[in-house]
Amino acid sequence: MTPTIFWQLVFGFGAISLVSVGGGIAVLPEMHRLVVEVHGWMSDADFARRFALAQAAPGPNVLVVGLFGWHVGGVLGMLTAVMAMTLPTSLMAFGFSRLRTRLAGRFWLRVFERGLVPVAVGLIAASGLILAQGAAISWIAVTLTVCSTLFVWRTDYSPLWILIGGAIVGALVL
């Protein structure tokens, strides 16, 4: 990895991270602009494939930046991109966490926290819906999604069982 690419990763993803309110994936279009349009590091298809892989793999979705970094700079590029994307906002989150501890129990903080809860839960539901649309390649896949929703909602068994079931159904009929 050349020093030029190193700094391009640091400043490119560092800048994107600072505007990523609502989650790392909200800035996917910005990442596309940086990686494909500005620097021409990879093609559109490569970009889409790497994003699909990061979605399919476990772990935070934002780790897709690690794959972009890997593509241009190997292991070092991967670490650089992930650090650039996460470190600045992590320091802010830590500072905020300290502030929250100091203000714990204040009426306004409680109002603020409780008021954001429905948005947090609503966005989890929305991301499930978006994933479901992407995964709905046939009626079998849709049935699988519906069964999985009910399984996780109505029982306390580990969701890993339904994922294993999904893998088996997928291997056999998808």
Added chain:
Amino acid sequence: MTDPDPPRPTPTVLDLFLVYGKIGLIGFGGINAWARRVLVEEKRWLTDQEYAETLGLGQVLPGPNALNAAIMVGDRFHGTAGAIAAPVAMFGGPLVLLAGLATFYDAYGQVPLVKGILAGIAAAAAGMVMGTAAKMTGKIRPPPSLLAVGLCSLVAAGIFRVPLPWVVLGLGPVGVACAWRVLRS
């Protein structure tokens, strides 16, 4: 039903590291649903309400919300050490896995069997994420006004695909106003 409120265990730094490492490695379809499953249901370190509040704050701050939430959970239990242990574990495992998968996927990603398995996991993971949201709503039992804000967030982001910053900045204040009315009375 079980005992309504047995005392909640407090994790050590090592617990935080191991548990967040596990959450990262099983986190299909995104971290948040799994973090809730493990932290609230399996380990009982947090209540549903506490987890949702932490995640809500994580969404307002810039940066990946799961990461922000992990930092706040780590800090809550063990200060700076916890705030480092939780996110490092959550990212470290999946990052190694992903590097391996990327190599594998470039070579075998188009093999029908692999595609089928990935499609099946994706469909199940999508249901898992939606089921988690339904379960949280049932446990938190929000008053009608806050429930409405939640449904608006779902429709805006999930159906109309409004960019997340606008959902958070637009509906967050409405939620806060509703919470103010609820808590004042």
